[in-house]
Amino acid sequence: MECNGFLERFSEFHDGEAADAGAFEQHMAECAGCRRYADTVKRSLVLLRAVPDVVVGEDFHPRLQHRIYHIQEDLARRRGGVSFTRLGVAFAATILLALAVWGPELVRETPQVALPPIVVSEPPSQRVAAPSAPVRYRSIRLLDPGLDGDDLWTTRALYEYSALSQR
């Protein structure tokens, strides 16, 4: 056996599954390098197994129980309660029923009603003269005859509204 062959199949020999274990033993007796290799693998694996194991955290089991509780709750709801499938079917049936009842109304054309036209009389045309003097709003009739227009801004006055058409 050569060193390459020894290294290629060493795992079988290490695990006790090599049919030609004698050849491995003989090679190790002759080759110090391969003998040291076998010893190193063996000791390194012993070292690996000596490393302490990791343990689950304190919250691991409570978290898992909490998740399982929700799974159970969900299953119980699907068993005894209204499932989303049933809700969906009920909703679709309601829509179809509504369409069946009100559909003809929606499709029916609205009757056309002929209304008489509205005639709007044109306002009388008025010529607006350019003011040469201060404009006095004649349409404004002061309730208090004693006041004149100049007092509009200095005194409080009450004004009677006059229609636009009369201005």
Place this chain on the structure above:
Amino acid sequence: MNTEKSLAMTPARPAHETRDALRKLDDSAVVKRFLEGEHRAFGILVDRYDNRLVNFVYRTIGDRERAQDLVQETFIRVYRHLHRFDPTKKFSTWIYTIASNLAKNELRNRSRNPLVFFQTIKKNWEADHRPLEWEDNSYKPDDLYRKRHLRKVVEKAVSELPEHHRVVFVLRELQGKTYEEISQITAVNLGTVKSRLNRARNNFARIVAPMLD
């Protein structure tokens, strides 16, 4: 759905008596009791496999907190699908397969970065095709320093193994699985399992050798 049946309560018995009786049963019997409605049986399965699975996933992905999340997810999937479990098969192989797939997905998601992905591909190819080698070093390093950091070195050596070697290595060396079980869990043939294990041991020994006397 059989899981629904399992929610039904069995005739009342003292809880501690039920737990003690369940602990003496093997995995298949515990699963059977759970499917018959003894939902406390699931707790027995959790107690048996929680630390083992956390160690397996932790050694595979290198993140303890994330390993616990993945093991939680493993138990949830087992709970949901236990009614589909074939009782003629080994329960431990089934639960390890679920955990292994979740760990592989985690590693795959991490390597979505193109650079990381390329480096992983390159590393895995070299690990499979590099000639096995061994140097007969007889120098003695600083023993006190090395021993103080021995645990870190060992853990680092495992984490440096290529992922597809690491899974096989951890299942064999730390979980004690047989070649056949590893083949079923990882869905690779027996020859590939032996080859990967051999290379993993070679790599591991090369890294750790300077730390040994």
